[in-house]
Every structure is written in structure tokens, then in C-alpha cells.
Amino acid sequence: MSPTLDELLAGRPAGPAVDVDRLAARVRASGRVLLVLDDDPTGTQSVADLPVLLDWSPASLAWAFDQDRPAVYVMTNSRSLAPSDAAARNREVARTALAVAAGRGVELCFVSRSDSTLRGHFPLETDVLAAAVREATGEPLDGVLLVPAFGDAGRVTVGGVHWAGADGVYAPVGETEFARDATFGYRASDLRAWVAEKSAGRIAAAAVGVLDLTVLRTDPAAVVAALTGLRDGAVLACDAVEENDLRLLAEAVLEVQRHGVRLVVRAGPPFPRALVGQRPHPPLEPAELAAVRAGGPAQDAVGGLVVVGSHVALTTRQLDRLLERRHPVRLELDVATVQGAGVSGAALAAHVADLAGQASAALGVGDVVVSTSRRLAVVDGADAALALAREVSSALVAVVRQVLTVRPPRFVVAKGGITSSDVAARGLGITRAMVRGPVLPGIVSLWEPVDGPARGIPYVVFAGNVGGDESLADVVAALADRAERGPSGAPTLTT
Structure with missing residues (x-):
């Protein structure tokens, strides 16, 4: 099965255009900083004018927070590590960042940035971040948002199924060369089944929610309700095809965070850009x-x-x-x-x-x-x-x-x-x-x-x-x- 994007989206409505300036203003007003733990450095390809650290010492994190930017990237390089080492590194970064941020009165939202073709340590890394949040706040995490879409690179999620495009046609990602990765291989393309597969059955496919593209584009109240209803670190897989879809989701995230919903995000490269209200930066001159x-x-x-x-x-x-x-x-x-x-x-x-x-x-x-x-x-x-x-x-x-x-x-x-x-x-x-x-x-x-x-x-x-x-x-x-x-x-x- 190799549909075109038009065929994948047949019958799907377009969503209302998000006012990016208004979104950015809401981000600034929240005072919250995204702490993006990037499992390799390529996740910065979707953002601009943000600090990036390859050292997560208190001094380096303080320097990054002092740049007064809405997000800070920390390169964990955890995709190159064994699971136990990846867990230890994520834990160290999260604990240090939370301590430094608390000393500066900064509230953090954690993003575990990984590969848009689903390779990486999941759910290990989001589990570690959830534990760090609970340790620091005494409160459990409400949910994990799974947002792997990267439209610029041909990765889209529709109906809970993740697709990889090339030459104008799309294949279920589980049928591509990426799924045959020697270290992080998998079979499932439906993100519900993928979560069950990667968690070795600890998280049942039936326990994973899907935020459908049509709902995302047409019913903001339902999107907010879906996020607000998350409990005990439940996973919600989110459809997205284009930049505006990610912005619609970002608006809902900002709204529920304002009411105290605690989320960790597992995302491909572009969702952090939407979460801070950035426009795509043109190629450098x-x-x-x-x-x-x-x-x-x-x-x-x-x-x-x-x-x-x-x-x-x-x-x-x-x-x-x-x-x-x-x-x-x-x-x-x-x-x-x-x-x-x-x-x-x-x-x-x-x-x-x-x-x-x-x-x-x-x-x-x-x-x-x-x-x-x-x-x-x-x-x-x-x-x-x-x-x-x-x-x-x-x-x-x-x-x-x-x-x-x-x-x-x-x-x-x-x-x-x-x-x-x-x-x-x-x-x-x-x-x-x-x-x-x-x-x-x-x-x-x-x-x-x-x-x-x-x-x-x-x-x-x-x-x-x-x-x-x-x-x-x-x-x-x-x-x-x-x-x-x-x-x-x-x-x-x-x-």
C-alpha cells in the first residue's frame, strides 16, 4: 500500500489557521521553559536562536536559562547508549535541570525529542522523566504525548498510523528500512501497537489513546478534554501532518498546563517549535x-x-x-x-x-x-x-x-x-x-x-x-x- 498524501487525507477537513504571534505571546506569558532532551543533535533542525548544550553541568544550564529563551536543548546522545546508560543520563539531566530551574524560579516542561521514524529508547526515557517530575514535585505525571510527525521530512501520523513518505508516496513506517534498524527495530506502524511492542506489553495497545486528525482540526474543546482526561502517565498518540496541526495541539497543551495538567512530550523535531510559537526559520543566508x-x-x-x-x-x-x-x-x-x-x-x-x-x-x-x-x-x-x-x-x-x-x-x-x-x-x-x-x-x-x-x-x-x-x-x-x-x-x- 503506497498512497499519496492526498489519498491519506481524503475526506479530512482543514483546520483553522493558528495565529503564531498570539501563540508565541501565550508561551512568553506562561513563563514556562521547554527543556528538550535530545537523543541526538539533529533535533535542532526545526528551531532557531535557541541555546544548545552538550554539557549539563549546573553552570551550563544556568547559562542557558539566562539566555531568556523559551526552550533549551540538551544533547544527551542517548540513542548511542545502552538502555541502562540512557536511563542514567536522562535522570541526571532532569534532576540537575530541575534543581537549577527551581533556583531561578523557572518552571520546566520536559520534551523527550527523538527520531521521527520511531527509533530510540521508548518508553524508557519518558518513564525516567516522569519519575523525575514526581520526585521533584511530589505529584504524578498525568500523561505522555506521542507526537512523532515531521512533515518537512515526509513523516506524518493519520488515524494513529505513522507513515514515511518518499517521492510523493507514503508507506507505513513499520514497512520501511528504518523499522529494520539493528538496535531499535520494530514492526508496528499503528502507534497503539507500536507502544505495546516497545513496552514489551507493559502498556497495552488498548490503553493508548489516539487524538485523531479530524478532531484536532475541528473540535478544540475535545482536544482539551482528551488532554485533561489523561491520568497516571497514560500515552496519547497524536495525529499531525503539517505545521498548523502541531500549532493546534500546542494551543491545547498550553491551555491544559495553565490548569495544572502535567505532561511529558515524546516528539519528532518540529513539535518543540510549535510549543514555543516559532515560525519555520528560512534557510540561512x-x-x-x-x-x-x-x-x-x-x-x-x-x-x-x-x-x-x-x-x-x-x-x-x-x-x-x-x-x-x-x-x-x-x-x-x-x-x-x-x-x-x-x-x-x-x-x-x-x-x-x-x-x-x-x-x-x-x-x-x-x-x-x-x-x-x-x-x-x-x-x-x-x-x-x-x-x-x-x-x-x-x-x-x-x-x-x-x-x-x-x-x-x-x-x-x-x-x-x-x-x-x-x-x-x-x-x-x-x-x-x-x-x-x-x-x-x-x-x-x-x-x-x-x-x-x-x-x-x-x-x-x-x-x-x-x-x-x-x-x-x-x-x-x-x-x-x-x-x-x-x-x-x-x-x-x-x-
């Missing part, structure tokens, strides 16, 4: 990119560095198009060498040093791509797959760290969730940054590091599972400040 570089080590740099760790088929196609269109120097990290590091750590160190040396030299002339070898490694089980992913990411980080000390690049693009988190925190030494906005419409976030050796180097986090085949080449073209047209003569900004 060359002058805005130049402003990030001004006065920093990247101001006069020639070449940019692209680091590709993601192995999904879309990323490989994007990499191929980047190589064909822009002809950067391409260097490859051999995953087999990483797997054999336990036998010969010296061989891996030599391989990393060789790649870093070649990359540093080539950056003086033009752009450089350092990618993992594209052939998937054979591993036994989800834990082994996750462990290998961490080892490969560590090797990429070592390359970036060595390059940075020799020749700071004009920009850094990291492709893939684990890759982008590790490159930021360990390769570039970023602990605090500001999200400046997207490089492509609705997707691909650019950060301005405000501390560490990468201050002044534009850093782009690019999820492995978003964009079209041309998108990676489009991003590099935009960052290089050199206009490029596609075969049709139109700008090739594909989403």
Missing part, C-alpha cells in the same frame, strides 16, 4: 554564515570538512551525489580496521593519523569528505551493533580532533545522529552553542559554537534519514558560499 565565521579560525579558511557516519541508504545516495557534483577529496575510514582494533590498536591509530594528515593537507585547497566505508559490517545482535557504531564514531572523532589542531576548516558538516553528537562534543570540544537556523528549508541545523576550539566554525548537524538525494551537496554548496544550480536550472534544495 551567506551573510549570516559569514557572521558566524567572522573573527574566528574559519574566517579565511578555504575548505570545509564533511564527516559521514550514517549508513542508511539515503545517506549513501547523498554522498554519491556530493562526490559527483562538487568533487571534494574523499577519504574513507575502514570499518574493518575499527573492528580489528582489539587485535591491533596501533593499526587503527596509524589509519586515523593518515586520514587526518591527508585531510589537513587537502583542506588548504578545497573541501574534504571523511566517510565510513559503505559496506555494512556484520555484527551479532543489537548491543554489538551499537558498540561498533560507538567505536566507528570514536575513530571519526579522532580524525576531526587531529585535523582541528592543524588546519581549522571553513565549516564542519556531520552526517548521522551519533556522528554529529560525537563530532561536536569530542571532536570540536563544543559544550555550549546557539542554534542559528536551518541550511535547507525545514531541515539540517547550523550551530554557532560559543566556546572551545571550534568557536567561530559553523557546525552543521545533518540527520542520516532526512532530505533528498541532492541535499548533502546542496548544504555544502550553501556553506561554501558558491551558488549552484541543479539540472533544471533551479536551486537544488530538496527536502
Whole structure:
């Protein structure tokens, strides 16, 4: 079954347009701050002008709250962690944030931001946040909102079923390559069944509510009633297709929170934007990119560095198009060498040093791509797959760290969730940054590091599972400040 979006929405009414300025004013009046625990850095692709932390010390959280923004992002990178470690990290972030916020008189609302294709630690992470809220307030959580839709990337929820679109047609997400993920795989596309599957039956499908798209668009009182009726952390899966749907839901959330309803949100990238009343930020202009570089080590740099760790088929196609269109120097990290590091750590160190040396030299002339070898490694089980992913990411980080000390690049693009988190925190030494906005419409976030050796180097986090085949080449073209047209003569900004 591969319907078009029009076919999925047949007979569904349009909803009333939300006044975004009014929504933003209500957010400001509430005084509440969203604390977005992001399980990889790509969740910032839908927002702009917000602080992002890779360190959740009291000092860093205080700095972020002092920026007087309606949301703060904390990069937990928990999608790269084993379940016990992911739980511990979420717990530490939540407890520290609640303590710092209380000292500043700030009320928090927790958002557990994860993958719009349903990969990640659920319900573990929302369970941990619910426990933290109860511990801090003495009151139980009322409900968990499940809002994975990401219309810009082709992920929509209709009738409780989550869909992934490509080339104008949609497939139930449980039938896509994302559902075959080695670590976070699943079968269900109906979110009720998906919650039951991911909770190993602890939460029955029948106990999961669905906020239907027609109700969302036509009956605000019923939406408020559905949220108000949540008890004891019950899960409510929410339909959404477009930005206005998310804004309608955000209005209802603000209303019930005003009356004391306690919610934790599990969402894809764009719902936090609606919850703070932001409009989609247009793609950053060359002058805005130049402003990030001004006065920093990247101001006069020639070449940019692209680091590709993601192995999904879309990323490989994007990499191929980047190589064909822009002809950067391409260097490859051999995953087999990483797997054999336990036998010969010296061989891996030599391989990393060789790649870093070649990359540093080539950056003086033009752009450089350092990618993992594209052939998937054979591993036994989800834990082994996750462990290998961490080892490969560590090797990429070592390359970036060595390059940075020799020749700071004009920009850094990291492709893939684990890759982008590790490159930021360990390769570039970023602990605090500001999200400046997207490089492509609705997707691909650019950060301005405000501390560490990468201050002044534009850093782009690019999820492995978003964009079209041309998108990676489009991003590099935009960052290089050199206009490029596609075969049709139109700008090739594909989403």
C-alpha cells in the first residue's frame, strides 16, 4: 500500500489557521521553559536562536536559562547508549535541570525529542522523566504525548498510523528500512501497537489513546478534554501532518498546563517549535554564515570538512551525489580496521593519523569528505551493533580532533545522529552553542559554537534519514558560499 498524501487525507477537513504571534505571546506569558532532551543533535533542525548544550553541568544550564529563551536543548546522545546508560543520563539531566530551574524560579516542561521514524529508547526515557517530575514535585505525571510527525521530512501520523513518505508516496513506517534498524527495530506502524511492542506489553495497545486528525482540526474543546482526561502517565498518540496541526495541539497543551495538567512530550523535531510559537526559520543566508565565521579560525579558511557516519541508504545516495557534483577529496575510514582494533590498536591509530594528515593537507585547497566505508559490517545482535557504531564514531572523532589542531576548516558538516553528537562534543570540544537556523528549508541545523576550539566554525548537524538525494551537496554548496544550480536550472534544495 503506497498512497499519496492526498489519498491519506481524503475526506479530512482543514483546520483553522493558528495565529503564531498570539501563540508565541501565550508561551512568553506562561513563563514556562521547554527543556528538550535530545537523543541526538539533529533535533535542532526545526528551531532557531535557541541555546544548545552538550554539557549539563549546573553552570551550563544556568547559562542557558539566562539566555531568556523559551526552550533549551540538551544533547544527551542517548540513542548511542545502552538502555541502562540512557536511563542514567536522562535522570541526571532532569534532576540537575530541575534543581537549577527551581533556583531561578523557572518552571520546566520536559520534551523527550527523538527520531521521527520511531527509533530510540521508548518508553524508557519518558518513564525516567516522569519519575523525575514526581520526585521533584511530589505529584504524578498525568500523561505522555506521542507526537512523532515531521512533515518537512515526509513523516506524518493519520488515524494513529505513522507513515514515511518518499517521492510523493507514503508507506507505513513499520514497512520501511528504518523499522529494520539493528538496535531499535520494530514492526508496528499503528502507534497503539507500536507502544505495546516497545513496552514489551507493559502498556497495552488498548490503553493508548489516539487524538485523531479530524478532531484536532475541528473540535478544540475535545482536544482539551482528551488532554485533561489523561491520568497516571497514560500515552496519547497524536495525529499531525503539517505545521498548523502541531500549532493546534500546542494551543491545547498550553491551555491544559495553565490548569495544572502535567505532561511529558515524546516528539519528532518540529513539535518543540510549535510549543514555543516559532515560525519555520528560512534557510540561512551567506551573510549570516559569514557572521558566524567572522573573527574566528574559519574566517579565511578555504575548505570545509564533511564527516559521514550514517549508513542508511539515503545517506549513501547523498554522498554519491556530493562526490559527483562538487568533487571534494574523499577519504574513507575502514570499518574493518575499527573492528580489528582489539587485535591491533596501533593499526587503527596509524589509519586515523593518515586520514587526518591527508585531510589537513587537502583542506588548504578545497573541501574534504571523511566517510565510513559503505559496506555494512556484520555484527551479532543489537548491543554489538551499537558498540561498533560507538567505536566507528570514536575513530571519526579522532580524525576531526587531529585535523582541528592543524588546519581549522571553513565549516564542519556531520552526517548521522551519533556522528554529529560525537563530532561536536569530542571532536570540536563544543559544550555550549546557539542554534542559528536551518541550511535547507525545514531541515539540517547550523550551530554557532560559543566556546572551545571550534568557536567561530559553523557546525552543521545533518540527520542520516532526512532530505533528498541532492541535499548533502546542496548544504555544502550553501556553506561554501558558491551558488549552484541543479539540472533544471533551479536551486537544488530538496527536502
